[in-house]
Amino acid sequence: MDQNGKRYTQAGQTPPEPSPMDRLVLDRHVRFVGDPVALVVGRTEKACERALPLIRVQYEVLPAVLDMDIALDNPTVIHPEENWEEVPGIGGDRMRNLVSHEESGSGDIDAVLSSCDVVIDRTYRTQACQQAMMETFRSYAEIDAFGRLVITASTQIVFHTRRIVANALHIPEAMIRVRKPRIGGGFGAKQTAVSAVYPAFVTWKLKKPSMIVFSRVESQTASSPRHPMELHVKLGAMKDGTIRGIALHTLSDTGAYGEHGPTTIGLSGHKSIPLYGSAEAFRFTGDCVYTNHMSSGAYRGYGATQGIFAVESAVNELADTLHLDPLAIREKNQVREGMVMPAYFGETAGSCALDRCLESVRRRIDWDENFPVKELGDGKCLAYGIAMAMQGSGISAVDQGSATIKLSDGGFFNLIVGSADMGTGSNTTLSQIAAEVLDVDLARVQCFDADTDISPYDSGSYASSTAYVTGGAVEKAARKLREKILAYGAELLHCDPEGMWGHWK
Amino acid sequence: MRVEIILNGERIGREADPDMTLYDFVRAEGCLSVKCGCESSSCGLCTVFVDDVPVLSCSMLAARAAGHRVDTLEGLQEEAGAFIGFLADRGADQCGFCNPGMVMNTIALLRENPNPTEEDVKAYLAGNLCRCSGYEGQLDAIMTYLRTRKEKTSRLWESRCARRTPWNSCPARRAIRLTLPPGSVL
Numbered sequence: 001m002d003q004n005g006k007r008y009t010q011a012g013q014t015p016p017e018p019s020p021m022d023r024l025v026l027d028r029h030v031r032f033v034g035d036p037v038a039l040v041v042g043r044t045e046k047a048c049e050r051a052l053p054l055i056r057v058q059y060e061v062l063p064a065v066l067d068m069d070i071a072l073d074n075p076t077v078i079h080p081e082e083n084w085e086e087v088p089g090i091g092g093d094r095m096r097n098l099v100s101h102e103e104s105g106s107g108d109i110d111a112v113l114s115s116c117d118v119v120i121d122r123t124y125r126t127q128a129c130q131q132a133m134m135e136t137f138r139s140y141a142e143i144d145a146f147g148r149l150v151i152t153a154s155t156q157i158v159f160h161t162r163r164i165v166a167n168a169l170h171i172p173e174a175m176i177r178v179r180k181p182r183i184g185g186g187f188g189a190k191q192t193a194v195s196a197v198y199p200a201f202v203t204w205k206l207k208k209p210s211m212i213v214f215s216r217v218e219s220q221t222a223s224s225p226r227h228p229m230e231l232h233v234k235l236g237a238m239k240d241g242t243i244r245g246i247a248l249h250t251l252s253d254t255g256a257y258g259e260h261g262p263t264t265i266g267l268s269g270h271k272s273i274p275l276y277g278s279a280e281a282f283r284f285t286g287d288c289v290y291t292n293h294m295s296s297g298a299y300r301g302y303g304a305t306q307g308i309f310a311v312e313s314a315v316n317e318l319a320d321t322l323h324l325d326p327l328a329i330r331e332k333n334q335v336r337e338g339m340v341m342p343a344y345f346g347e348t349a350g351s352c353a354l355d356r357c358l359e360s361v362r363r364r365i366d367w368d369e370n371f372p373v374k375e376l377g378d379g380k381c382l383a384y385g386i387a388m389a390m391q392g393s394g395i396s397a398v399d400q401g402s403a404t405i406k407l408s409d410g411g412f413f414n415l416i417v418g419s420a421d422m423g424t425g426s427n428t429t430l431s432q433i434a435a436e437v438l439d440v441d442l443a444r445v446q447c448f449d450a451d452t453d454i455s456p457y458d459s460g461s462y463a464s465s466t467a468y469v470t471g472g473a474v475e476k477a478a479r480k481l482r483e484k485i486l487a488y489g490a491e492l493l494h495c496d497p498e499g500m501w502g503h504w505k
Numbered sequence: 506m507r508v509e510i511i512l513n514g515e516r517i518g519r520e521a522d523p524d525m526t527l528y529d530f531v532r533a534e535g536c537l538s539v540k541c542g543c544e545s546s547s548c549g550l551c552t553v554f555v556d557d558v559p560v561l562s563c564s565m566l567a568a569r570a571a572g573h574r575v576d577t578l579e580g581l582q583e584e585a586g587a588f589i590g591f592l593a594d595r596g597a598d599q600c601g602f603c604n605p606g607m608v609m610n611t612i613a614l615l616r617e618n619p620n621p622t623e624e625d626v627k628a629y630l631a632g633n634l635c636r637c638s639g640y641e642g643q644l645d646a647i648m649t650y651l652r653t654r655k656e657k658t659s660r661l662w663e664s665r666c667a668r669r670t671p672w673n674s675c676p677a678r679r680a681i682r683l684t685l686p687p688g689s690v691l
Contacts, residue, residue, distance in 0.1 A: 046522075134542045134550060134602040134636050184540070184602030185636055216543040423600025423637045 003028055007083055008167035011259040011297070012157035012191045014398050014459050020092060020099055020258035021085040025168050025201055030059075031078055031256035032292050034222030041202050041210065064292040068230060068253035071097045071289035078256065078290040090262045099254050099288040100262035104269070106342035107281025112245035116236030120318045124233070124310040128253075129226040131299050133422075135184020136219040137195040140211035141203035149176045149204050154183040156190045156420045157460035158450045164193045165200045176200075179451040186422040188298035191462045192224040192259055224297025227264050228253045231310035241324045243333040246273045246343075248311065250286040252303075257295040261288040264298070268307030273343035275311070275354075275388050277335035282343050298462060304391065312387035327367055327386050331358055334388065347396070354388065361386070394465030401470030402456030403477040405434060407485065412444045415474065418458025419466040420450050426466045430474045437478035508567045512536070513580025521567045527553065527560075530567035531577055538578040538605040542634065549633035552606040553577050559613045578605045584612050588650040595649070597642030607633040611647060623648060 002024075009019040026036055037057055042048040063076045079094045086092045091101035113119050139153035149171070155161050158178040166173040178196070195212050202210040214222070229252045236245040250268045254261030269284030299305075319326035335341060337352040361367065367384065374382045404416040415434050421427040427447040435442045449455065458470055483497075490497040508530065509518035517534055528551045531539050541563050542548040551563040554576040578585060585608050598604055607630060614621060614629040621629065626647055627640075635643070 132636055134548065134600065134634065135540075136542070183600065185600040187636070216545070216548075423602075425596075425599065 012160035105283040131187035131189035133185030137214040141199040142209040226299040264303030267303035271304035272307035274341040393468030418455035528562035591646040599637035
């Protein structure tokens with residue numbers, strides 16, 4: 001509870017986390033309605049409920065910042081504390097309520113826009129959304145026979161949680177074990193360690209098991225919803241529909257704590273603008289600000305959703321202005337395989353089937369026949385619209401997955417991974433990969449996820465990484481094991497391992 | 506106070522505070538299939554049967570169920586078994602957290618209306634929320650189950666009639682005769 005102790009972040013990201021270290025387990029400065037004030041520990045829920053009204057809290061009420069538009073340079077500073085830390089390079093300035101600032105561009109966007117036939121200039125606002133997985137946040141902690149802190153949590157990120165708890169409690173990571181059983185959904189909500197720190201603290205101090213289960217109301221008000229954003233798009237095009245320049249400025253409300261703020265804002269630009277390979281110039285700027293709202297977090301799409309909503313809406317408005325077909329405009333300007341994407345860190349679109357996707361959509365929904373509206377009779381109609389999106393399988397050069405496969409004496413395989421199946425079926429997918437490589441029935445592969453003591457390292461299940469990244473590790477591990485088995489078999493059968501494959505079954 | 510209920514056919518009694526919910530009671534008795542997703546009777550996850558009627562156990566006091574029959578999925582495995590395979594086939598189940606409540610209400614639906622239309626199913630299961638799916642898989646699974654069951658039944662009739670049983674001893678005719686008032690001519 002040392003107010004001057006080292007702060008931590010609850011965001012589940014590969015370290016060094018691009019999240020400000022701005023939390024304490026219990027802070028004397030509380031920043032949103034839902035910020036914990038005290039930990040009440042009792043043997044039963046009833047005992048805790050009886051204790052709550054016996055506690056009186058004196059608040060010195062400060063002016064609140066409840067609008068992201070006035071957060072920057074507001075006289076109310078949400079994180080004035082000196083022990084606030086942030087990784088260098090993300091452009092934060094806590095005295096300005098600025099968590100991060102980014103700028104990127106290519107070409108001369110102002111010159112391009114001024115030479116365009118038409119410029120669509122619009123501002124869009126998106127709101128906070130709750131992932132609302134059916135299973136609320138909950139964790140429990142216990143001390144094991146060796147004196148270590150064992151946390152069982154409804155989480156997507158066992159390894160990140162271990163580090164987060166170590167940072168929060170100022171104890172060594174080696175003393176902590178985090179495991180994940182069957183859980184009831186996440187969608188990104190559980191890519192932040194929303195609940196684990198509290199039973200961890202209580203159990204570490206009292207050396208007794210403890211648990212916390214968030215109610216639905218608590219899961220809606222003290223959690224990690226999607227970042228509300230304000231997106232200012234400037235889209236420049238010629239009369240024939242060629243899109244030549246895109247400028248986007250995003251203002252993101254990360255709430256009371258930084259967490260996933262600096263990374264989600266990045267995707268709002270980096271996963272929307274690159275969709276248009278025709279653009280000669282682009283500019284993307286972003287300001288992520290603190291407010292006295294609930295701390296925002298990860299939710300499928302992770303910033304790309306907000307950015308794509310804005311850019312795609314602007315493109316549809318462009319199509320309307322130019323009296324062009326919105327699908328045709330996209331077919332004309334879309335990014336194609338092999339193109340370099342200046343707005344996606346200069347990476348090349350090595351794998352891109354967007355053109356085939358659009359063609360398939362055009363055909364399957366009879367776009368040419370039906371756009372813009374199909375009358376259904378009886379006063380009803382079906383309206384047609386289109387938008388494109390892009391997503392990668394994992395965060396390039398950051399996400400990591402590993403797999404261990406054991407062939408047991410019982411003739412079946414244990415597949416041990418650190419990813420987190422939260423209903424996504426990843427355990428089944430990964431088992432299928434192993435089963436296919438090992439050429440056995442699916443029933444012979446038993447998949448285990450995830451336990452920091454047992455599983456090999458995995459950044460966790462988010463960013464659409466598990467099937468591709470962890471799956472890639474599973475394939476590699478299965479191939480290695482296959483070679484080992486064949487080598488042993490060859491020895492036992494006194495034959496050449498080459499050509500053993502046919503005798504495998 | 507001591508609360509006694511007939512839980513999945515067995516008479517169970519335990520000490521319960523007056524404000525203990527039926528949800529907490531059945532879980533304390535090991536019926537962990539019953540889940541809780543909200544505190545506002547909004548989501549359907551906690552569905553159990555009290556005297557064969559689906560109720561939201563999170564919003565019912567255990568004391569109110571005293572002396573009554575309470576069924577959870579633990580005691581309905583056979584009845585659930587008929588169609589849950591179809592759910593699995595369709596990949597309808599993702600995280601599974603909403604599944605027990607939805608299966609309970611599906612059992613109740615099929616008991617009440619063995620031949621529902623799609624609209625009937627949607628209306629009956631409207632109170633069972635699922636955040637992982639779009640409900641299409643579950644709907645598809647139930648309709649496929651009903652279709653398959655119908656095909657099996659009609660194939661059974663066909664195979665019996667095909668054996669050219671004399672009309673008087675045809676089971677179909679006998680069954681129909683039994684439902685008509687005595688003295689009816691068939």
